[in-house]
Amino acid sequence: MNLSRHSCRKRECLKKYEKKYRSLKDRYFRWWSCSVKTSTDGRSKEAQNIRRDFLDFFEKTEFEIPREEDDFFTDVSTTWNEQYEQLKLSILDKAIEYVSFDIFDTLVLRPFLEPTDLYYFMEKEFRALVP
Numbered sequence: 001m002n003l004s005r006h007s008c009r010k011r012e013c014l015k016k017y018e019k020k021y022r023s024l025k026d027r028y029f030r031w032w033s034c035s036v037k038t039s040t041d042g043r044s045k046e047a048q049n050i051r052r053d054f055l056d057f058f059e060k061t062e063f064e065i066p067r068e069e070d071d072f073f074t075d076v077s078t079t080w081n082e083q084y085e086q087l088k089l090s091i092l093d094k095a096i097e098y099v100s101f102d103i104f105d106t107l108v109l110r111p112f113l114e115p116t117d118l119y120y121f122m123e124k125e126f127r128a129l130v131p
Contacts (some may be wrong), residue, residue: 033065034056034068036050036051037051
């Protein structure tokens with residue numbers, strides 16, 4: 001896929017998911033604001049650069065405090081479901097040698113809108129390695 005077609009695809013995708021993406025990005029910004037602000041509280045040039053880069057990346061002018069609804073990043077409570085017990089028993093079954101889990105977008109957050117966007121990101125490096 002050439003770059004212009006990829007760019008068009010990305011724009012269409014962004015329009016479709018822009019509101020959700022912006023909401024997640026704003027929530028993530030608030031979640032990290034306190035940490036960045038307090039850890040860069042000094043007046044050193046490096047601290048000022050970190051703060052400026054952080055705010056610039058999120059397109060903000062000042063830090064924000066997290067809201068109550070932002071706690072989903074650290075919430076450890078889970079509604080009980082009998083399927084969890086069945087899953088646990090299956091994992092403990094001696095007849096089962098291997099268990100695999102899809103952790104992406106649950107425990108590991110990809111920095112791409114779509115999982116396949118990784119291919120476009122890595123295409124140049126891939127082409128350099130594979131003639």
